[in-house]
Amino acid sequence: MMEDFEPKILVFACNWCSYAGADLAGTSRLQYAPNVRIVRVMCSGMVNPAMILYAFRKGFDGVVVAGCHPGDCHYNVGNYYAKKRIVLLKEMLDFIGFESDRLKLLWASAAEGKKFAEEMTNFTERIRKLGPQTKFRG
């Protein structure tokens, strides 16, 4: 039915851990879904719910916020803020009837290139099953 639907995924990757992890996936020549567009931010804690909703408004089908593991943040507590925000945002998105599965929070360290690649591919498949996002699209 939707075999030719290619989801568009936006990833906010933190500079110190997950972006380095994505880089490692690249240098190790690991294949993962090409639908993923990565935006480098300094810390996952700077990702603001308005940015995530803006991504949906502009037509993205899925958004991933990737940061360091708890306790490993370069700025000590940034990923705690990210966790709080994403957890609450998912609850509120469910409340208003928007599929909160389209938003994912991922902890990936700089050495986990393989994990990053796998998570991206799995997430893309999940979004492919959910179909294109039409609710917030402007």
Place this chain on the structure above:
Amino acid sequence: MLVYEGDFLKTVASKLMKEGCRVYAPSEIAYTEINHDSQISDVKPKKSVKEFLFPQNEVLIGYGDWIEKVPLNRERRAVVGVKPCDARAIKLLDRIFLEGFEDPYYRARRENTIIISSSCEPDAYCFCESFSSPFSEEGADIFVSRIDGISFVKAVSEKGKEVLKGFESDLRNPTDQEIEKFRNEEERVRGLFRRSVEAEIQEKMKEKFDSEIWKEIAIGCVGCGTCTFLCPTCFCFDMLDEGEKKGIRYRAWDSCQFPLYTLESSSHNPRREKWQRLRNRFYDKFLYMVESKGNVFCVGCGRCISECPAGVDIVEVLQEVSR
């Protein structure tokens, strides 16, 4: 003035619907679309009728490689049961959008929207009697007044005469008794008003510009802009672009009560304080527009009083000024 036996609003709404015209009637929130003449009601909607001629969002141009013109909205629509205050406001808005520079978007909508107003009775907040009357026909294309089972109908404009052409056999001249009844009803309704303001307040306003009363009144004011958005005669707008390489330029309602309304590019803001913006609203409507266009830009609908969350009351303010 002609007479129709029965409820003319329902009849004309049905006929226009059959002709393929989209018909709107008052509901609690706004003038909403109806598909059956039984849905016409008498309430005063919160949103005024200005959104039919001057909508909240209007796309002006599109841009990409070059500028793309957007088609003007020439859809044939009719609003039935418009309050006389809202209809009079259209006449005032015509002086802004059609005199001097003619706004093509406004003109296209104005030519294709039929306004059928209906007389009404005041509620606790109305004060239109200070400027005209609830039986006024200004601004409408057809004016209808339903009294005791018959309707008094008057075609006010050329467009109205066109619409009434199909009803020649149903409309007759009024008897002297009926004219008497009409006049009595008008007298009775005019006596029901609980509020009134002095429209000739311009000299006193000039004296009170630097008075301390504006700071006092502004303490409770929230600066929300509800009064300007619901006012039938407020017309300020802002222009924004959306889209970087390809997009649209649109205009949206703006409010003089917003803090950055007068923010200039140099970062100077002549109305930084809330009391300055509050004062500006009253002065604009009752003094500056009189000086530039000759009309007070208020029709007495009372929406700014009933919807204000802080209890700022235009009637009290003007009483304070005229003291």
Place this chain on the structure above:
Amino acid sequence: MDTETEKIVRNRVAELLNEDVEAFVVFVRKETEPRERITVIKGPEEAEKVALSPLSVNNTARVLLEVVNNFDGKVGVVAKGCDSKAIKGLISEGKIEREKIHIIGISCPGIVDYRKLIAFSPEDVIFEDGKLIIKPGDKEIPLEEVIHDNCRYCRSPSPVIYDEIYGKAREPFDGTDDDEIEKLPADERWKYWIDVFEKCIRCYACRSACPMCYCTECLVDPVNLAISPMSTAEEKAAYPRFLGKTVTPADNLFYHLIRVFHHAGRCADCGECERACPMDIPLRKLERKLQKEIKEIFGYEDEDIPFLAKLDIIPEGR
């Protein structure tokens, strides 16, 4: 908030204005209709205008925030339960100094929803024993009939911060606050919210009325910019804009969701947003859901430090 408490408060305000308090933020009755508004009085002779009843609906914390820095001396304020929650929040965020204000706390029985009261065409209203007496006609109505819906969910009708306290509070709400909307499937929920936000005209009244929305630069308003004479043209042109002024239901939902998000853990539950809305949109539903989730998932409610500052709470399994 009966006439007894009103008299006591009037006397206290006059006394305090004679002592070290320079100005007082109080409620006064309007002349043309039975409604109250907030004003600031400076002299003890003006204290006889002070009114206090279930018609005192607005939030004095918002006015206090605006006027407190206009005076060098102490500023007094009359605060109900919800108002005092807002004042406590503003103090913990550093917007008001505790020593500079004097709070007369009022334990609140609930306030009137003016839209329900107007159906009775009142010309004057008096309160006695938990009932309203409406003139003309001396019609008696119990307060519960015209009370604002938000007051039924109030958890802190008694002030949480005060210098002196008067009045008798209603029973605080301690049930579960589950909305029926949560039982519907996702698509119906979306349809419900889109229908609700079809009415929104983006007048920003909710934001202006809220005591906790004091940012001069709002994230979801495209024209609120903090610029100085030194701002370059590139800076102004490249200003991040998440939302324009397009008034569509999805964009309205965006605006309201982000606004409510910025009140996570800070909301005073005063209901001003819903009262200010000219289109009668049920804004409190969104806000209450967020506060409920914060309490259930993170266990945070009404503490002295802001919600984001508490770092020891991180939920597992989500």
